[in-house]
Amino acid sequence: MTDKLIKKNRGHRKKEMAKAEATNMTALAASYDDRIRPILDAIDRLRHLKVMQEGIELPTIVVVGDQSSGKSSVLESLAGINLPRGQGICTRVPLIMRLQDHPSLSQPQLQLEYKDKTITTSETGITNAIRAATDEIAGNGKGISNTPLTLVVKKSGVPDLTMVDLPGITRVPVHGQPENIYEKISDIIMEYITPKESIILNVLSATVDFPTCESIRMSQQVDRTGERTLAVVTKADKAPEGLLEKVTTDDVNIGLGYVCVRNRVGDESYEQARDAEKRLFETHPLLSRIDKSIVGIPVLAQRLMQIQAAIISKCLPDIVKKINEKLSRNASELQQMPQNLSSMTDAMRAFMHMISMAKESLRKILIGGEFDEFPDDMGMHGTARMSEMLAKYSKELPSKCPSSDERFLMEEIAVLGEAKGINGLPNFLPRTAFLILLRRKVKEISHTPSEFVRKMWAYIEDVVLRVLLHHSEDYPQLQSLTRRAAENLIEKMRNRSYDVMKVSIEMEMVADYTSNPDYMKTWTELMNNRDDFMNAIENHAKPTKLLLKGFGEVEIHHLRQYAAMAEQAFDMRMRITAYWRSVVLRLVDNLALHILYSVNCLVEKEIEMELVDELVGPRMSGLERMLEESPSTAGKRERLRKSIALLKESKQVVAKIMDRIEAHGD
Numbered sequence: 001m002t003d004k005l006i007k008k009n010r011g012h013r014k015k016e017m018a019k020a021e022a023t024n025m026t027a028l029a030a031s032y033d034d035r036i037r038p039i040l041d042a043i044d045r046l047r048h049l050k051v052m053q054e055g056i057e058l059p060t061i062v063v064v065g066d067q068s069s070g071k072s073s074v075l076e077s078l079a080g081i082n083l084p085r086g087q088g089i090c091t092r093v094p095l096i097m098r099l100q101d102h103p104s105l106s107q108p109q110l111q112l113e114y115k116d117k118t119i120t121t122s123e124t125g126i127t128n129a130i131r132a133a134t135d136e137i138a139g140n141g142k143g144i145s146n147t148p149l150t151l152v153v154k155k156s157g158v159p160d161l162t163m164v165d166l167p168g169i170t171r172v173p174v175h176g177q178p179e180n181i182y183e184k185i186s187d188i189i190m191e192y193i194t195p196k197e198s199i200i201l202n203v204l205s206a207t208v209d210f211p212t213c214e215s216i217r218m219s220q221q222v223d224r225t226g227e228r229t230l231a232v233v234t235k236a237d238k239a240p241e242g243l244l245e246k247v248t249t250d251d252v253n254i255g256l257g258y259v260c261v262r263n264r265v266g267d268e269s270y271e272q273a274r275d276a277e278k279r280l281f282e283t284h285p286l287l288s289r290i291d292k293s294i295v296g297i298p299v300l301a302q303r304l305m306q307i308q309a310a311i312i313s314k315c316l317p318d319i320v321k322k323i324n325e326k327l328s329r330n331a332s333e334l335q336q337m338p339q340n341l342s343s344m345t346d347a348m349r350a351f352m353h354m355i356s357m358a359k360e361s362l363r364k365i366l367i368g369g370e371f372d373e374f375p376d377d378m379g380m381h382g383t384a385r386m387s388e389m390l391a392k393y394s395k396e397l398p399s400k401c402p403s404s405d406e407r408f409l410m411e412e413i414a415v416l417g418e419a420k421g422i423n424g425l426p427n428f429l430p431r432t433a434f435l436i437l438l439r440r441k442v443k444e445i446s447h448t449p450s451e452f453v454r455k456m457w458a459y460i461e462d463v464v465l466r467v468l469l470h471h472s473e474d475y476p477q478l479q480s481l482t483r484r485a486a487e488n489l490i491e492k493m494r495n496r497s498y499d500v501m502k503v504s505i506e507m508e509m510v511a512d513y514t515s516n517p518d519y520m521k522t523w524t525e526l527m528n529n530r531d532d533f534m535n536a537i538e539n540h541a542k543p544t545k546l547l548l549k550g551f552g553e554v555e556i557h558h559l560r561q562y563a564a565m566a567e568q569a570f571d572m573r574m575r576i577t578a579y580w581r582s583v584v585l586r587l588v589d590n591l592a593l594h595i596l597y598s599v600n601c602l603v604e605k606e607i608e609m610e611l612v613d614e615l616v617g618p619r620m621s622g623l624e625r626m627l628e629e630s631p632s633t634a635g636k637r638e639r640l641r642k643s644i645a646l647l648k649e650s651k652q653v654v655a656k657i658m659d660r661i662e663a664h665g666d
């Protein structure tokens with residue numbers, strides 16, 4: 001074949017390929033107009049409605065790349081418009097780009113939307129408009145913000161695509177950039193690329209080694225297999241050597257494949273840039289060897305449209321499901337919110353309901369021993385905790401009568417010596433001596449019950465407050481009054497317990513009585529030692545150490561000089577020892593009974609009376625407060641209403657699309 005013929009054939013093939021490409025694009029565009037476009041519009045509408053704030057993720061193409069890798073250049077190539085480009089950080093906020101093909105438009109229409117503003121701009125004004133909007137959102141310097149900016153481009157011949165351009169990743173802050181810029185940018189990027197609904201368009205510069213790219217490292221964290229990652233290799237013109245090998249060996253796991261491009265350079269127009277790109281991949285000795293199905297902006301546009309269509313149809317059923325779930329959850333939450341009370345009768349009814357619920361809970365927790373309301377909160381298993389506290393209290397009271405004498409029975413002998421009556425018979429056991437000793441012993445333990453009372457009421461107060469605050473949480477405006485009522489009541493009841501306990505102690509100190517048969521039994525048993533004891537005292541030949549039941553080994557040598565009084569002292573020690581058991585038992589039982597009785601009174605009537613006095617009172621001020629809804633409840637109600645309205649609207653948007661899809665038989 002002659003050179004001329006070869007050239008002619010090549011030219012013919014080129015034309016054929018261009019024609020085929022154009023036909024493909026037209027077919028794709030037709031199917032887009034017809035089917036995908038309305039779906040894409042619906043998704044954009046959902047995005048505009050901010051359903052993402054409701055936790056519903058939308059299928060999104062997210063553009064990521066290291067700083068200056070050429071992200072904005074790729075987007076401007078796809079959109080056919082000039083975007084702010086340059087060295088250093090240009091994209092400082094997420095830029096949502098909605099490209100819409102409008103074949104009828106002779107001039108492109110551009111709109112910038114942010115912070116509820118819509119600004120119409122032109123191809124020449126777009127760069128400045130984006131810069132101004134970025135400054136407004138993220139400040140004038142080099143700051144970064146997560147508030148997105150939306151750019152709508154309606155133009156003839158653009159692919160129907162919605163993409164989000166994100167700030168480029170940089171490890172080293174340049175002059176004027178915040179120190180934590182890397183963390184800030186990676187947080188934003190992670191937020192966008194983590195949802196499985198996101199397609200990651202990873203922009204890699206041909207001039208760098210792909211495995212060293214931060215953007216690759218990040219996308220691999222959320223998409224290990226690369227099944228939702230597509231790589232665009234920019235600056236093919238700058239580093240053609242080895243590019244073919246780089247994209248064919250695929251060292252970095254790009255599941256959706258590579259597309260190599262050459263963007264606008266310097267002041268080139270969009271058309272000049274496309275021609276230069278085409279020429280480059282056709283004529284460059286190295287680049288022309290790369291398969292044509294993975295080079296050039298038109299191929300990228302086509303791939304993205306296909307991927308977008310696929311991800312949208314995959315995600316749509318899930319979006320419908322999530323909208324419905326969220327809607328019904330919010331609707332039931334709104335329904336469960338407290339009624340907005342409009343009259344005193346309403347308020348009274350709500351108040352009485354609150355009291356009866358609280359009483360029921362307290363009855364279960366503090367009396368009934370049921371803990372179905374707080375199964376995992378041990379602190380709220382009231383009866384169990386109270387019985388533990390009582391057991392501890394009973395252990396703290398000495399079961400044996402406390403004795404302070406260094407030598408056996410010397411305490412008794414001293415008291416007996418002082419209480420000796422002038423007329424009394426020498427062996428007559430004076431009751432005063434017994435009472436003096438008893439008072440002394442009881443005094444030693446008199447602080448124990450008040451400690452117990454303090455701890456027990458602190459616990460009960462905690463339970464009562466938690467229950468009351470829980471049942472009044474719908475009415476935060478009542479909580480301070482409720483708390484005050486509960487604290488006042490507990491204070492009163494605690495003081496009552498102190499009084500009861502004081503009387504118990506005093507009674508034990510001034511009188512000695514018990515009908516408990518255990519007393520006589522124990523005393524008799526203890527007195528069985530008397531003969532041995534007296535023998536040891538009187539018979540000086542006997543050992544001075546003696547084993548006494550209940551006392552262990554005792555030394556009695558010092559008692560031999562008090563022979564007469566020793567017997568009385570022994571008897572007195574045995575009596576007080578036997579009697580002590582009754583004293584301790586009475587102190588524990590009395591206090592326990594008193595606490596249980598008090599808790600019963602509290603639950604069954606006093607708490608209600610106290611709350612009525614505090615909240616209703618003569619001026620009904622608490623009830624009046626119930627009529628004014630608290631700002632937090634009103635805020636929550638408003639939020640739920642707004643969210644429901646938004647979800648309902650979203651549901652309609654999606655329903656229309658689903659109808660359409662069904663009508664087409666997709």
Ligand SMILES: Nc1nc2c(ncn2[C@@H]2O[C@H](COP(=O)(O)OP(=O)(O)OP(=O)(O)O)[C@@H](O)[C@H]2O)c(=O)[nH]1
Pocket residue numbers: 065066067068069070071072073074084085086087088089090091167168169234235236237238261262263264265266
């Ligand atoms: N020669 C050549 N230069 C390119 C190509 N793509 C981008 N550039 C240049 O690379 C520089 C950075 O491009 P941008 O598009 O601003 O990069 P970016 O990733 O958006 O930058 P940031 O948003 O700041 O991270 C610019 O000067 C572009 O002109 C390309 O394919 N070939």
